[in-house]
């Protein structure tokens with residue numbers, strides 16, 4: 001039994017200064033004698049981060065020849081992530097199928113399934129997606145992957161011919177469709193939402209933007225009810241003011257911080273590191289080397305409350321997968337402890353210190 005003592009704990013009702021007590025893999029109400037005490041005075045205690053969009057960690061990718069999902073899970077946990085979706089970039093179907101069939105690792109962050117970021121995307125908004133692997137929308141192809149393993153989210157460009165059928169087929173099987181890598185109009189996006197799409201992938205990046213007469217996919221992301229909107233809060237992919245605008249429009253229950261981390265996805269020289277981001281040699285942003293603790297720290301620095309920033313890194317992305325990760329007795333002890341500078345001090349995954 002472990003009692004985390006002296007920290008400020010984020011609970012459903014706001015901040016609490018009570019001990020957070022962990023017994024085995026679960027949070028319990030109060031410590032009995034004999035609990036080991038971990039002094040975390042001055043620290044913040046929050047639900048572990050949930051990354052819905054992560055391709056790699058610490059130099060290791062989730063797919064391809066060098067894939068090592070177990071190593072990714074361990075590296076993510078060290079950064080405060082306690083659950084994640086292994087996220088694929090567009091690739092041959094066999095490579096995607098192989099990722100979907102990979103058993104979840106038994107140590108480190110919990111892999112909740114797969115996010116297929118493509119291959120049903122727009123070639124004119126591909127970003128760093130390999131255009132040679134993009135494919136026309138195809139329901140039977142998509143279902144062959146969905147039936148192979150735990151696909152939880154699929155990113156689709158809504159303007160592709162047949163995209164609405166794809167949205168309906170996926171959502172009817174419990175897979176959330178997230179709109180992205182799209183050159184489509186606001187009307188295309190709204191039609192996909194009406195067909196069941198439930199989110200937007202890395203809002204503002206690789207999509208049509210908001211203008212006065214054409215609101216684009218960004219306009220739908222800001223205004224369509226019920227969407228879960230991803231954003232990369234590294235200060236490079238998206239301007240801080242745009243992150244604030246998204247937060248103001250949707251509130252913390254409608255925005256999920258994602259890392260879109262691609263650190264290790266490509267051999268040396270293909271992606272060039274530029275601070276906390278990675279670029280193609282022509283300068284195109286390819287993704288980040290960001291951790292969600294940095295996203296939280298950035299957001300707080302940009303004027304978003306700590307409570308909201310932590311919610312967008314944990315509770316909200318978890319809820320989008322049907323999970324409640326709030327720190328109450330009976331729940332799994334997935335916990336991150338951040339120091340006064342919001343750097344990761346301790347991480348518990350199912351009660352196990354990482």
Ligand SMILES: [Zn+2]
Nearest residue numbers: 053117260287
């Ligand atoms: Zn991505």
